[in-house]
Amino acid sequence: xxxxxxxxxxxxxxxxxxxxxxxxxxxxxxxxxxxxxxxxxxxxxxxxxxxxxxxxxxxxxxxxxxxxxxxxxxxxxxxxxxxxxxxxxxxxxxxxxxxxxxxxxxxxxxxxxxxxxxxxxxxxxxxxxxxxxxxxxxxxxxxxxxxxxxxxxxxxxxxxxxxxxxxxxxxxxxxxxxxxxxxxxxxxxxxxxxxxxxxxxxxxxxxxxxxxxxxxxxxxxxxxxxxxxxxxxxxxxxxxxxxxxxxxxxxxxxxxxxxxxxxxxxxxxxxxxxxxxxxxxxxxxxxxxxxxxxxxxxxxxxxxxxxxxxxxxxxxxxxxxxxxxxxxxxxxxxxxxxxxxxxxxxxxxxxxxxxxxxxxxxxxxxxxxxxxxxxxxxxxxxxxxxx
Ligand SMILES: Cc1cc2nc3c(=O)[nH]c(=O)nc-3n(C[C@H](O)[C@H](O)[C@H](O)COP(=O)(O)OP(=O)(O)OC[C@H]3O[C@@H](n4cnc5c(N)ncnc54)[C@H](O)[C@@H]3O)c2cc1C
Ligand code: SF4
Ligand code: SF4
Ligand code: SF4
Numbered sequence: 001x002x003x004x005x006x007x008x009x010x011x012x013x014x015x016x017x018x019x020x021x022x023x024x025x026x027x028x029x030x031x032x033x034x035x036x037x038x039x040x041x042x043x044x045x046x047x048x049x050x051x052x053x054x055x056x057x058x059x060x061x062x063x064x065x066x067x068x069x070x071x072x073x074x075x076x077x078x079x080x081x082x083x084x085x086x087x088x089x090x091x092x093x094x095x096x097x098x099x100x101x102x103x104x105x106x107x108x109x110x111x112x113x114x115x116x117x118x119x120x121x122x123x124x125x126x127x128x129x130x131x132x133x134x135x136x137x138x139x140x141x142x143x144x145x146x147x148x149x150x151x152x153x154x155x156x157x158x159x160x161x162x163x164x165x166x167x168x169x170x171x172x173x174x175x176x177x178x179x180x181x182x183x184x185x186x187x188x189x190x191x192x193x194x195x196x197x198x199x200x201x202x203x204x205x206x207x208x209x210x211x212x213x214x215x216x217x218x219x220x221x222x223x224x225x226x227x228x229x230x231x232x233x234x235x236x237x238x239x240x241x242x243x244x245x246x247x248x249x250x251x252x253x254x255x256x257x258x259x260x261x262x263x264x265x266x267x268x269x270x271x272x273x274x275x276x277x278x279x280x281x282x283x284x285x286x287x288x289x290x291x292x293x294x295x296x297x298x299x300x301x302x303x304x305x306x307x308x309x310x311x312x313x314x315x316x317x318x319x320x321x322x323x324x325x326x327x328x329x330x331x332x333x334x335x336x337x338x339x340x341x342x343x344x345x346x347x348x349x350x351x352x353x354x355x356x357x358x359x360x361x362x363x364x365x366x367x368x369x370x371x372x373x374x375x376x377x378x379x380x381x382x383x384x385x386x387x
Pocket of ligand 1 (some may be wrong): 169319
């Protein structure tokens, strides 16, 4: 058995160990559920321990109290509605490109989601949109280092665990800005591939997990939101059933934040003055400023954003992962025991029938029930769930 860099249940698959190894003898390999874990070729390893020391699970990165909290959206209407929430990440990315810098973020590449390097405005749209699946980033860290050595301004956007990986690899380099997402967890790419295979999709030409602030999954010509049955992939993702083990004990799902800026959705803002539901239908980002560098970036982009200073408690109220990791529910445990013994669809059905049924009822109500009945049922459901 290959030696462990950190306990498997803490491994986020960030890939820092792969990038730092001087002998290139670490690769990320799928476990039975498809979550990638490092494997060392012990015939090549020289026991330098660099992987062990760089791993954020062994060497934790500094976390910051947020200095300020904003609700925000891009002033450019098109930018706002083509993003998943308010388009904050897109505004930051454009700023770096306009200054001659480079941006690293998640995109569809070679039939999977992975981090890519972007250096032109034309390529920027590839980063847009939340991809609700693990993004493989191990291969871009060496490019990122080359950019820093060449004196370029670099923006890296990713999950908090990926921000931690970049921090441990590059340190607090003055030309490097780290932006992370509020993150409740990632399913394995294998799960998405299996789900799509059942829909006869083996080559992903385009994929959408969200249509602005609506969770509407679509891939190639298949629009899951037009179907009468719930989309098992998204239902299990949104109910925290399919995440990797590290997500249920995530060190970054808390009020103190990694990186320079944290962005997410500003849920439940419509309940606060001066906002109305109409203001927010096109998406609203939550921006947490974690460091002075983050503050400077926000100031430099302020003319491209509608910014509203808010209390941090408001952001936390609507976003559980600013308090604690997503709980490892009985459904998630059952799913991990069943998949991949059964296909993704069957494992979803056998492990999570209640959540899929609730989703199905919601779908039918939205499609067929009059507005008043819909509102009454959703109110009843929220009261029952205590939300
Ligand atoms: C797996 C995942 C879980 C999330 N969970 C929450 C949550 O619990 N609460 C919340 O408020 N927000 C969550 N978000 C963030 C939210 O979906 C939006 O991405 C965020 O609000 C930024 O929106 P935006 O409009 O600025 O940009 P978007 O148009 O959404 O652009 C998103 C940016 O994130 C990067 N990105 C996209 N997918 C991934 C990925 N899989 N891994 C790493 N980087 C990626 C892209 O490179 C891009 O730069 C999550 C995002 C992801 C990817
Ligand atoms: S100990 Fe050194 S050589 Fe061995 S896998 Fe880790 S980084 Fe690579
Ligand atoms: S560096 Fe990242 S991928 Fe490697 S063992 Fe640590 S957490 Fe896992
Ligand atoms: S929940 Fe934590 S461990 Fe999982 S992807 Fe998000 S930041 Fe990484």
